Amino acid sequence: MSNGNIVLHVADVHKRFGGLHALADIDLAVEEGKTHAIIGPNGAGKSTLLNVIIGKLAPTSGQVIFDGTILTGRKPFQINQLGIARVFQTPEIFADLSVLHNVMIPALARRDGMFKLNMLRTLESETAIRAEAEHMLEDVGMIARKDMMAGSLSRGDKRRMELAMCLIQHPRLLLLDEPTAGMSRHDTNTTIELLKKIKSRGMTKVIIEHDMHVVFSLADKISVLAQGRIIADGTPDQVRGNPKVQEAYLGGAH
Amino acid sequence: MNANLMSRNDLVLLLGFSLVVLTMPIWLAPLGAGYPDLLQRFMIYGIFAVGFNILFGLTGYLSFGHAAFFGVGSYTAVWSLKLLTLDAIPAMVLAVIISGIFALIIGFLCLRRSGIYFSILTLAFAQMSYNLAYSVLTPITNGETGLQLTLSDPRVIDAAVGHSFVGQPIPTLFGTPIGGYAGFYFCAAFLIIAFFVAQRIAGSPFGMMLKAIKSNQTRMQFTGFNTRPYALSAFVISGMYAGLAGALLAVTDPLAGAERMQWTASGEVVLMTILGGVGTLVGPVIGAWIIKYFENILSALNDNILARFFDVLPDGVDSFLVKVIGKFVGDGWHLTLGLVFVIIVIFLPGGIMEGVRRIAAAFRNRGSTPRTSNQTQAAE
Structure with a gap:
């Protein structure tokens, strides 16, 4: 199924905070024009992963490659100028x-x-x-x-x-960190509609989300993160049917 | 006017401001401040505050060391008057350039940090500059005596064109001595130009970036801006304003002393800006005028003048009033300033300009239906 052009490649990334292994062995390939969701229970390392991609945190080892350019070690403004924009969990506005x-x-x-x-x-x-x-x-x-x-x-x-x-x-790549966190049902639905609308523009999106409703209405591909590792990877249907995912995550939440 | 140069509101503001400034000798006379010496200081500290506001008000970086650039401007100007020519223009141009270079170096180092650490770094550099000027660099600054003009100064350009002077050297503008009201109008012209430039900066895309840095530096970085050169540009521009103000002070009164670089002088410009209204264009100028007015008028009052003023009151009451008020004037004028400052900061955190805005809003609401949206004018 990976016949598309890989635009973002997270290669063998590890991140340690002291003794805590926040991210281990993360390999992620995001196809051009697709919406790739990263889901997982609280504390699974979702935000850490996003911060590593956007240059806010440096990985302990491994690399993030965007369209042939290594992002690791670059400053946030340089990463933005390469064509990556980010929506924060708590809106960062002027x-x-x-x-x-x-x-x-x-x-x-x-x-x-x-x-x-x-x-x-x-x-x-x-x-x-x-x-x-x-x-x-x-x-x-x-x-x-x-x-x-x-x-x-x-x-x-x-x-x-x-x-x-x-x-x-x-941007060529848009990163969304829980775009509907703390929103009412009504606001959530308007946001989903808006995100669906921009999907037609062919922009690649990586979305971190808690809300299954949002994830399954938007994502082309889903990676499931648990305890700093990717435990499943695939289309929404594949992930929904995966017993490991059911056990780690979906069982209680869905 | 062409929208490329200035918006209509800005033009009205500039014309109004110029009118108020140029008529100061008339409307300040009844307030006891219509003499050229004080008027010149109003202009000079107005420029200092307008420039300081570009860094503090627009960009959100609080410098506690801007007196250093003021002092560098003064020393540069006096040296130009001594070595080159008594004409004021080269002195001012050189002062702005040298203080700009000085600000570039200090700003480059201090802007590695933000918030309180930035403020402390600027304070440290300014105190270092003060101590250098006071003692180590005595050959350049003439230490505690202060740098002044003498008859034996070389003045190479004046000598080359065959200009010679009789008596005490006085700075000139194209041959006309700068003193008294001529000095005031000379300074006033610079204040108006300085105000115009600040207006242009605040109304430009660059100015919007500075405001955005103050508002949310994180978002600026994730939007693709390298914030440091923006902040450094604001730092250098405000340092050049300070240098210009320092040069004007040296030109109108050619004696440069180290005390004008001390931390109290740096603190004074912070007070001026906050008192008038941080981030507004007119506020810092008004703040500067009020502080300089209090400094000169209140400190000149003494118990004898107060006793004469309260003479009509019954005995006992008048001596009591003289005793109490006497603490707040003369040498105690700082007490009054402190009191005014505390009252303003508590009741009008946006300074005097916020008071003006509230009064204007109250009038508008009485006339028409109350406005529900909370639009705020960007800069008044």
Whole structure:
């Protein structure tokens, strides 16, 4: 089944925190254009794995390779500039800026790179970037709130805005860390709809999720993590039928 | 005006600000502050505070060492007046360049840390600079006596073009001595330019990045920005502002002493910015004016003046008032400043500009229906 182009390859990654073996022997291949979910019980190492991929944590050994480039050892901003964006478990947004500016900033990062001493223009004259940001806010259904301070948004809206901030960069790989954590059923469903909508854009996604409803409605492929190891790997149907997974995880939660 | 240069609101603000500044000799006269010496200081510390706000207010890095750049600007200016020419322009240009280089080095080292560690590093570097200026570098700074102009200074450019002076050397602008009201308007022009540049920075994409760094540095990094060069640029720009202010102080009063680099001077600009309103454009200038006003007006008051003022009151009451208020004026003016500062920070955490905004909002709400959205103007 791995006939697609592998865009993200986690090769033999180990991560130790003192005596704790948080990640062991992780091998993961994510195909281009697919949605790959990583599930597992609390403390299985899901967030650690995501932090290793995005450069927030350095692995004890092993490598993360994105489209032929080794990510290990690079800084978060360099990894982003390669085309990887991330949605956090607790939305990381610019709370003191307007919603529109929140979405314009990542668009400027894509256009201007990691640093530009851009003092001679005014924000008003950035009409192309502004139009693009407004278009993106329309896509996620937040255009009516564009002049609000981001910090005063509801949790669901913060998440949607953060997603817009990532999507406007047209990343090749989008990492989502529990995108529906702490959301109401209604907000969860809107988020699923939104994620399904962007699925058609051919972007590769790695999603960490607790909620089985979310995982089975979105994922093309699922890896199950338990105690720092991948215990199963496959399509949603294969994983659902795997007795090891039932025992470790699905038994109680589903 | 062209949207590429400035938005309409910014232009109105700039014109209003210029008008207020240029008419200061008129409207400050009844308040007892209409004399050129003090007016010049209003301009100079206004520039210092506007620049400091670019680092502290926009970017969110609290420096406790900006007096070092102020002092470097002063020393550079005096040396230019001594060695090159009595004209003020080369002195100011050199001061801005040298303080910018100095800020680049110190900023590069201090910005390896953020938060309180950054603040402590800046404080340490500034105190080192102060001690160097006070003792080790005496040949350059003339130690505790202070660096001043003398008749025997070489002034090579003036000598080359055959300019000669009679009497005490005074800095000039194209041959006209800078003193009194001429000095005030000279400084006022720089304050208006400094304000304009700060407006442009705050309203540019670069300014938005600085605000974003203050708001969420993690998100900035995961959005693909290298935040350190942004913070370093803000540090250098504000260091150059401080150097410009220091140079103006040296040009209007050509004596540079080490005490203007001390930590109390660094702390003063922090107070100015917080008092007026962190992150606003006008606030830091107002803060600077209020502190300099108190410093000059309150410290000049003494018990005799107070006794004359309260003369109309019955005996006993007047001497009691003189005794109490006397503690808060003269040498005790810091007590008043501290009191005002505490009151502002407790009741108006956004400084005086927040008070202005609240009053404006109250008026607006009385006139029309209350607004439900909580929009905030980016910078006023």
